[in-house]
Structure formats: structure tokens, C-alpha cells
Amino acid sequence: MTALTPAAVLWDMDGTVVDTEPYWIQAETDLVESFGHTWTYEDAMSLVGAGLWESAQILKDHGVDMEPDDIVALLTDRVQSRLARDGVPFRPGASALLKELHARGIRTALVTMSVRRMAEQVVENIPFPAFEILVTGDEVTHPKPHPEPYLKAARELGVDIRDCIAIEDSRNGLASAVASGARSLAVPHAVSIPEAATHTIWPTLEGRGVDDLFALPLPETDATA
Known part of the structure; x- marks a missing residue:
């Protein structure tokens, strides 16, 4: 060739x-569980590669009582905090x-x-x-x-x-x-x-x-x- x-x-x-996928998964899990619901590994895998606002709507459907813009901002903040603390893997x-x-x-x-x-x-x-x-x-x-x-x-x-x-x-x-x-x-x-x-x-x-x-x-x- x-x-x-x-x-x-x-x-x-x-x-x-x-x-960074483990950082996102942890942030998603913590968020869903903070509203008293369960976020499985399979749930997390369904969001891999998806747009953040589409992902936010799915999280909202799983019981996260927040607006999509706020979900995106919170998840991003948490992942950025991990990057700042633990470095860029x-x-x-x-x-x-x-x-x-x-x-x-x-x-x-x-x-x-x-x-x-x-x-x-x-x-x-x-x-x-x-x-x-x-x-x-x-x-x-x-x-x-x-x-x-x-x-x-x-x-x-x-x-x-x-x-x-x-x-x-x-x-x-x-x-x-x-x-x-x-x-x-x-x-x-x-x-x-x-x-x-x-x-x-x-x-x-x-x-x-x-x-x-x-x-x-x-x-x-x-x-x-």
C-alpha cells in the first residue's frame, strides 16, 4: 500500500x-447516587463518546434533578479537579x-x-x-x-x-x-x-x-x- x-x-x-473515562464514570456515579439512585457500569458505558448535553439528559432521566447545563458544568468541574489533583493520564x-x-x-x-x-x-x-x-x-x-x-x-x-x-x-x-x-x-x-x-x-x-x-x-x- x-x-x-x-x-x-x-x-x-x-x-x-x-x-479520563474513569474520572467521568466516578463523577457520574457520585452525582446519580447523591439523588438516591443507582448508576451502573453499563449505564456509564452507554455515555462513552456521547455529547455532554445528551449525556446530561440521560442522567436527568436517571433521577438527577438538575438542568442539563448545570449537570455538564458540575461533571466538568469534578473531572477537572481530578486532573488538577492527580495529573493528566x-x-x-x-x-x-x-x-x-x-x-x-x-x-x-x-x-x-x-x-x-x-x-x-x-x-x-x-x-x-x-x-x-x-x-x-x-x-x-x-x-x-x-x-x-x-x-x-x-x-x-x-x-x-x-x-x-x-x-x-x-x-x-x-x-x-x-x-x-x-x-x-x-x-x-x-x-x-x-x-x-x-x-x-x-x-x-x-x-x-x-x-x-x-x-x-x-x-x-x-x-x-
Whole structure:
């Protein structure tokens, strides 16, 4: 296969760059239980990769007597407090691959459904300019699995989404990347991702380099939005 240099590499954040899913799960569990209800592991897994406001509505349906905006703010505060206290837990291989992309001059964007203030906190803990732009959940109309977040990132970079590579860990995130028309790479973490012709699956980024990324197959269809 001929390796094709992408115009940009677009990264999901939670579960892909950083292992923050346990922080979110704990925050969700504590919140639901504070209202006298139960939040199971399966409940938490149903929110992986989802938009924060959609997740907030599900939490509300589980008995959290708060408005969605307040739920999002509280959960974000609690996860940010964990990040400040315990540090930013990078996923295996993510920091090294980002550093190699930076060294080789490949453009990058962070495409996350977390809000901007949290994304900025994570980025500030990377000791080199890892991302040219951030696209965050509070800045899109349609969250993942809709393709808007990835299309927005490509538009802000001024590149064709079909010339980009997207890296994701969740089913919702991967659906967004595939629908956008990007070359899509899944690195499953909290949830499994089935094999399909629309994407490539790596079990980890550890030991993978930029040349491996460049060799990913092109998408089979054009962007749908």
C-alpha cells in the first residue's frame, strides 16, 4: 500500500489522548447516587463518546434533578479537579505519536465533546504545541456521532476532510469520523469496536509511528455532510 501524507491528523481526546473515562464514570456515579439512585457500569458505558448535553439528559432521566447545563458544568468541574489533583493520564503511545507528528510538521486538531475549558487544561499539560486548533462539545450544534465536529475541524484548518486522518476510541466518535469522510482509525479503550471496511482498528498506539498512520487506507465513500 502506498503511504499518503495526510493534510492533518484529527484526534479525539477522552479515551484516545488521555485516559479520563474513569474520572467521568466516578463523577457520574457520585452525582446519580447523591439523588438516591443507582448508576451502573453499563449505564456509564452507554455515555462513552456521547455529547455532554445528551449525556446530561440521560442522567436527568436517571433521577438527577438538575438542568442539563448545570449537570455538564458540575461533571466538568469534578473531572477537572481530578486532573488538577492527580495529573493528566495519557493513553499509551499517544504523547509519543503526537510528538512525532509535531516534529514532522503534520498539522493536528483536537476534536472532543468535552468543553473547551477542560480541553485547554489537558493541552496545557502537553510540553509541546500538540494541536493547532481545538473543536469542543460546547462549540458544535451536532455532537458526535454526527460528522459536524470533524467537518468543523477540517474547515477551520482549511483542508479537505478526505485528506485527514481521525483517531477515535469510541463507537460514537468513530461513527462521526467515518461519516465525515476522514480516514478513520479506532483504538478501542472502554468499549469494543467491531471490524468493518470503513475503518482500521489498532489495539494500541504504543509502538506506532507516523509512517504507520500514513499507510491507513483511504475512506471508501465521500463525506456525507
